[in-house]
Amino acid sequence: MLLLTDRCQDEGRIKRDLGLVRRCRVVTPHAPFRRGADHALIVSDLRLDNFVQVSLLRSALSQYRQSGQPFLCLLHEVTHRALQQANALGATAVLPIDASREQLVSTALRLLQEAGPSGAGMACDDTRELAARAGLVLVEMMDAVRDGHPLDKRLLLEGAEFVLEAIQSAGVRQWLDLVLQHDDNTYQHCLLVAGFAAAVSVSLGFHSKDRGRVTGAALLHDIGKALIPQAILNKPSRLSSEEMAVVRTHTQIGYDMLKGQDTLDDELRSAVRNHHEFLDGTGYPSGLRGDQIPDLIRLLTICDIGSALIERRPYKSPLSVPDAIAEMRRMNGKLDHDILDEFQKAVFVG
Known part of the structure; x- marks a missing residue:
């Protein structure tokens, strides 16, 4: 436009x-x-x-x-x-x-x-509308936490349903093509992660409630970035070490914002705080390892990294989905390879 x-x-x-x-x-x-x-x-x-x-x-x-x-x-x-x-x-x-x-x-x-x-454009009208509706939910949630208002879990689940409907009707490939047209790095990334998570939950045959739970957690995972300066999040060049340190605070910021909200369960709060943890203990913010990291977090970590690898930035070219999966397989000891196998099946079936 x-x-x-x-x-x-x-x-x-x-x-x-x-x-x-x-x-x-x-x-x-x-x-x-x-x-x-x-x-x-x-x-x-x-x-x-x-x-x-x-x-x-x-x-x-x-x-x-x-x-x-x-x-x-x-x-x-x-x-x-x-x-x-x-x-x-x-x-x-x-x-x-x-x-x-x-x-x-x-x-x-x-x-x-x-x-x-x-x-x-290439994507069908229905999928474009569903992506826009999910994006509206995401913007509304970001605005709410910036203004100090509690999140509406019903709104979160509504956004998850928009993503799931698009994935089930059009497939993850069309979702990726469409969402990659977004301008804002944070919104694009959250919608990509949610699309990947939805595709895996559908591929694994999760019940409707569990699909919504997984997709909602993916949509919410970067909510802490609502309080990170936009100049850093949308910087057109590589971040400095100081700026990267600021970005890394988003996990704890998001967790702290949601901590007192009774409508959100511990699983959602954990997803916000721990989606950058690795199985070998080298992730952040807590250096969790192995069995300390539940399956939902393991899945979100894979969806998060996969999305980051296929996104275009002024300082890096995007990888194709196959190359992104190959790159993740080289992250020895950090990711759950059984879940990565399911991720690969879901993406290529979709």
Whole structure:
């Protein structure tokens, strides 16, 4: 998607919300035209009560918009004049600039679906919507803990059901293709881990309740990163040792945030705290080893590492899934190879 804005310092919320649907490129309308990949949807938050802004937007649309491409116009003031101007510019849909995250995501999904196969991309519309819904749950949980509010376990299980439905209907490969289009590193990673965990739970024939339990734990595992600075989490280069030390605090931070919440059980809290532990005792935060690490944590650790290996970062190329599994098999003594075998079966069957 393409976001046309003159508020690059303030566009984070809109870009993040749109990124729940598809990767979002930000362009200022007065910047020199640069042809990139075709955009499935164009969104603008430029003011329509200013002649210069309208002229810039019209010029940008003439350069970036292809025939039949949907255009969502975000209005600073929903007036008759603004609606007329948006219509004159060819807007497919309009929303107020302060539309809720749910409204923005739902409208973007609808416009992509209405655009047909070329606008919806490789993944089917249903899977894209389920991924966006799971992403909305994840964002809502992150926002809740940032604001000091308790987590709603029903919301967590609802998010897990979105992931499971997508995995069961479309398979893990399509889930990976779609989620890897996310912009935000943390949300992308959590959705990948949840997809892998769901695929393994389905492959092993877990009952519905246990599938939800495993997938929910995966969705929640990095909740502590809600309190890690975004500048570190989304840094476009390799982290320094000091920054890495900050990131490693997310396990204990997450555990501490959930410790007093009666609606969440010890298993979920343990998943948040211990998913970086290794069987040989070299993990963190507690250096647990062997039988001290239950099967759920062993599975989450494998899903977590597998996801990290296939993710693209500015400082590293992504591995293919087969290469990621081969890399994990070389981690002698750290991972449960029986569970890794099941992980491999689930991924290749899916």
